[in-house]
Amino acid sequence: MAKSVFGIISVVLCLFLVLGTAACAKSQKPNVAYKTQEISDPIEPINRFVFGFNDALDKVLITPIARGYNAVLPSFIRNSIQNFMHNLKSPLIIANNLLQGDLENAGNATARFIVNSTVGIAGLVDVAKAHGLPYKGDDFGQTLATWGVGDGFYLVLPILGPSSLRDTVGIATDSIADPVRIVTLNTDYEWLYYARNGIEGLDNRSRMIKAVDDLRRNSLDYYAAVRSTYSQKRAALTRDKKQEATTQALDYNNFQ
Secondary structure, three states, X not given: OHHHHHHHHHHHHHHHHHHHHHHHHXXXXXXXXXXXXXXXXXXXXXXXXXXXHHHHHHHHHHHHHHHHHHHHOOHHHHHHHHHHHHHHOHHHHHHHHHHOOOHHXXXXXXXXXXXXXXXXXXXXXOHHHHOOOOOOOOOHHHHHHHOOOOOOOEEEEOOOEEEXXXXXXXXXXXXXXXXXXXXXXXXXXXXXXXXXHHHHHHHHHHOOHHHHHHHHHHOOOHHHHHHHHHHHHHHHHHHHHHHHHHHHHHHHHOOO
16 A cells, blocks of 8 residues: 555656646756756745644754754764664665766765675764765755756645755655665564654754754744755755766766
8 A cells, every 4th residue: 555655646746847847947048057046936825834834843842852862862872873874875875876877976885885884883883984985865856956857846845844846756766766665664664664764854853953943043034044045955966966977077088
């Protein structure tokens, strides 16, 4: 049942993505990949409603738990948890690197996975980073962007927060292809998949407490500030990835 629901959601999201991208393409000028543009928000009233729900939930429940998480666990344990979560994502990162045609980062991610899974004690210690292989968490949303797919339009997802039409398809695709999900759903340990997601979300939120508090306190329109921050972050990731790909292509051509 869960698999069929995921499949239906993915098809619907893909259809929306195609329609949204086609609509946005008419208004975009060529060669805008390296410019930071504010993402379109045609369903702003709906997004603001979901955003208000998420914000209330965050204030009442998530932030207090995140503060407790920081208070109870020492930093080295929190870092080990983050390292472990990053290591579990390695197969997805490698796959996205390959889909992007980024063989260099695919090789780096593979080396990270091997080193951290062995010497790093199942990823609890980020040994690879100390040897010049930092973590780069590429996702399918970035893969779609490197293929030339536009943002579509801005979406605020319940619980998950800011996204876009393209990145929502990316989230769904990464979720379906996640090896942890595939293994746990086929071995009657589905709860481990959801526990992993919950711990990862809590750990991520615990690292953003000050940044979110500052944004809330200093923004005239908190919703617009979050939307702008998200848009700029995703645009920067896409721009860096495309610049990296261009540099690799030039380096390769220099050997021809």
